[in-house]
Amino acid sequence: MIVRFQRTNGSRGWGWKNSRGVVDLSNSSPALPTCTRDLIANWSRYETEIHEQSQRLDVTQDPLRLLPPIDPPGKILCIGLNYRDHALETNSPIPDEPIVFNKAPSSLIGPNDPIQIPTSSTQVDFEAELVVVIGKRLKNASESQAAEGIFGYTIGNDVSARDWQKGKPAKQWFLGKSFDTFAPLGPGIIPAVSVPNPNRLRILSRLNGTVMQDSSTSELIFSPQMLLSYISQVLTLEPGDLLFTGTPAGVGVARTPPVFLQPGDRIDVEIESIGSISNPCIYAT
Numbered sequence: 001m002i003v004r005f006q007r008t009n010g011s012r013g014w015g016w017k018n019s020r021g022v023v024d025l026s027n028s029s030p031a032l033p034t035c036t037r038d039l040i041a042n043w044s045r046y047e048t049e050i051h052e053q054s055q056r057l058d059v060t061q062d063p064l065r066l067l068p069p070i071d072p073p074g075k076i077l078c079i080g081l082n083y084r085d086h087a088l089e090t091n092s093p094i095p096d097e098p099i100v101f102n103k104a105p106s107s108l109i110g111p112n113d114p115i116q117i118p119t120s121s122t123q124v125d126f127e128a129e130l131v132v133v134i135g136k137r138l139k140n141a142s143e144s145q146a147a148e149g150i151f152g153y154t155i156g157n158d159v160s161a162r163d164w165q166k167g168k169p170a171k172q173w174f175l176g177k178s179f180d181t182f183a184p185l186g187p188g189i190i191p192a193v194s195v196p197n198p199n200r201l202r203i204l205s206r207l208n209g210t211v212m213q214d215s216s217t218s219e220l221i222f223s224p225q226m227l228l229s230y231i232s233q234v235l236t237l238e239p240g241d242l243l244f245t246g247t248p249a250g251v252g253v254a255r256t257p258p259v260f261l262q263p264g265d266r267i268d269v270e271i272e273s274i275g276s277i278s279n280p281c282i283y284a285t
């Protein structure tokens with residue numbers, strides 16, 4: 001999978017993570033790009049070189065800090081109420097048209113970075129999500145064109161301040177979803193060809209080791225290609241843009257009593273065939 005990282009000396013790069021570890025490809029060949037957005041946009045040009053270099057080179061021994069895998073970040077689009085089991089638990093009707101909102105790109109953090117719990121919210125919740133990474137420019141795309149425009153997949157946590165999400169004028173969700181650090185993403189991006197069954201992946205979240213969400217992407221109401229086709233009627237999707245596809249049942253706000261993230265907690269999201277992310281929660285600085 002494609003990963004970005006920060007080295008111990010503070011410099012940043014990208015590479016390929018395999019079963020042996022991370023191969024640093026940032027400076028391995030002048031034929032390769034310097035940013036992962038360019039890499040994804042022109043994957044067919046780079047794929048062979050990446051495969052050869054990642055076989056040939058040793059994995060780095062540097063204890064890297066993984067960063068969100070897409071850089072520079074673009075649009076982060078998200079879908080609300082897109083799992084049947086989650087619509088049921090929130091007593092919401094099954095939507096007949098997608099609920100689309102966005103998160104600020106500045107909310108992105110790496111797969112192991114701390115989530116900052118803001119003092120202005122007492123209802124910070126977690127949402128395990130399959131994230132689609134767009135690989136081709138899509139405008140007025142058919143569903144089959146949209147399917148071909150999916151570069152790959154990664155894991156996201158759509159962290160949500162429920163008091164800000166639901167208690168603001170016009171019920172706008174943007175601020176409650178966009179606090180700094182509210183979009184953990186990673187550990188890397190897996191090309192779609194390596195995920196043969198994206199519509200049948202087990203998806204889980206764990207809070208301090210206890211399973212909170214345990215579902216399958218087979219519960220998705222709207223498929224990724226339908227969503228991308230729908231959104232591309234309005235705006236042009238670009239390579240590297242992200243689509244958070246929604247979360248299954250088991251979020252904190254729907255529990256009795258409700259469960260919200262506190263400083264000192266650790267929240268993990270795991271998706272079959274992709275991997276996992278694990279983020280500690282700390283007081284906002």
Ligand code: MG
Pocket residue numbers: 078079080127129158244246247
């Ligand atoms: Mg969500």
